[in-house]
Amino acid sequence: MRIFSGIQPTGQKHLGNYIGAIVQYVEGQQRAADAGDVAIFCVVDLHAMTVPWEPDEMRARVYDTAAILLAAGLDPDRCIFIRQSDVHEHTELAWHLGAVTAHGDLNRMHQFKEKSARQRDLVSADLFFYPVLMAADVLAYRANEVPVGDDQRQHVELMRDVAQRFNDRFGEQLVVPELKIPSVGARIMDLQDPTSKMSTTGGSVEGTVYVLDDAKTVEKKFKRAVTDSEDPPRIARDPSKPGVSNLIDILAAARGITPEQVEESLADARGYGDLKIATADAVNALLEPVRERYSALRADEDALEAIFAAGAEKARAITSETLRDVRAATGVGPRT
Ligand code: TYM
Numbered sequence: 001m002r003i004f005s006g007i008q009p010t011g012q013k014h015l016g017n018y019i020g021a022i023v024q025y026v027e028g029q030q031r032a033a034d035a036g037d038v039a040i041f042c043v044v045d046l047h048a049m050t051v052p053w054e055p056d057e058m059r060a061r062v063y064d065t066a067a068i069l070l071a072a073g074l075d076p077d078r079c080i081f082i083r084q085s086d087v088h089e090h091t092e093l094a095w096h097l098g099a100v101t102a103h104g105d106l107n108r109m110h111q112f113k114e115k116s117a118r119q120r121d122l123v124s125a126d127l128f129f130y131p132v133l134m135a136a137d138v139l140a141y142r143a144n145e146v147p148v149g150d151d152q153r154q155h156v157e158l159m160r161d162v163a164q165r166f167n168d169r170f171g172e173q174l175v176v177p178e179l180k181i182p183s184v185g186a187r188i189m190d191l192q193d194p195t196s197k198m199s200t201t202g203g204s205v206e207g208t209v210y211v212l213d214d215a216k217t218v219e220k221k222f223k224r225a226v227t228d229s230e231d232p233p234r235i236a237r238d239p240s241k242p243g244v245s246n247l248i249d250i251l252a253a254a255r256g257i258t259p260e261q262v263e264e265s266l267a268d269a270r271g272y273g274d275l276k277i278a279t280a281d282a283v284n285a286l287l288e289p290v291r292e293r294y295s296a297l298r299a300d301e302d303a304l305e306a307i308f309a310a311g312a313e314k315a316r317a318i319t320s321e322t323l324r325d326v327r328a329a330t331g332v333g334p335r336t
Pocket of ligand 1: 004005006007008009015016017018019020021044047133134135137138146147148149150151152155185186187188189197198199
């Protein structure tokens with residue numbers, strides 16, 4: 001049971017990233033170790049080059065993200081924690097996989113369509129190739145499981161197709177990985193516009209709860225969350241009630257209970273205020289320890305570099321074997 005997941009470098013990691021992905025990473029790190037295998041987590045700086053970026057800020061954003069993940073509970077002694085650009089096999093494998101990836105399939109990717117529509121100056125070839133590098137990230141480790149939020153579903157499905165196509169053409173070299181999406185919280189919505197997902201780029205600051213927001217800000221954002229005007233107010237998950245449903249999901253995920261248990265626990269609530277306050281409290285209880293640990297971790301960049309260096313070495317022990325097999329199978333490179 002080998003697990004791989006990746007996350008983009010930004011200091012603006014939000015509650016969607018936290019509940020949809022980071023909580024699963026921490027759980028996966030333990031599950032993989034219990035099964036005698038390993039989980040690999042990767043800060044994907046090369047993917048961050050697919051939309052405009054500031055070279056002066058890139059490294060700082062990688063440190064921000066690394067410190068958030070370590071503060072959340074990733075332990076570099078129990079998992080492999082890497083910066084994508086440190087392990088060159090990711091980009092090399094991406095080129096091999098590109099040879100069996102259909103241009104038309106990349107053209108159909110929702111995220112490519114959304115992100116390319118937002119670019120004013122240049123839609124780069126890297127943005128188009130993004131899903132192939134993402135496939136390489138996972139396939140280089142022959143990982144079995146990819147924990148992500150719902151928005152990455154299509155990318156993981158493509159990755160499975162690419163692995164299958166590679167194996168059909170060159171023999172069983174790669175593992176076709178499984179998608180792992182949380183049962184609650186796979187798609188956390190914007191608090192101000194609960195029909196859109198919470199996101200770093202698309203949403204509003206008021207509707208997005210950042211992992212590093214202080215407790216007061218978190219409370220204010222939840223108190224102002226958009227609900228509905230049903231009279232009397234009904235605390236229930238329902239497609240016609242996206243705001244309330246989102247709060248129920250967040251509360252359930254933050255407390256580690258089911259949405260049904262949330263609905264039962266708030267059956268006597270007088271209005272949506274109780275739901276908003278309970279959710280804000282649960283989210284603060286979840287994030288407070290992360291915020292507390294973050295500052296010390298972020299302050300020591302040398303220590304973060306040392307963690308990445310050690311992670312890259314452990315990673316290469318796995319990826320160099322995969323690439324050796326892949327090169328032999330594709331006939332590229334020297335005789336083995
Ligand atoms: P990124 O950095 O955009 O997001 C990191 C993780 O957060 C999840 N997520 C959400 N989950 C629930 N609700 C939301 N509103 C929400 N918003 C984001 C994402 O699904 C993701 O799991 N392409 C990836 C990074 C990547 C990767 C990989 C992931 C690169 N290589 C290999 C897995 C395996 C991304 O942009 O994540």
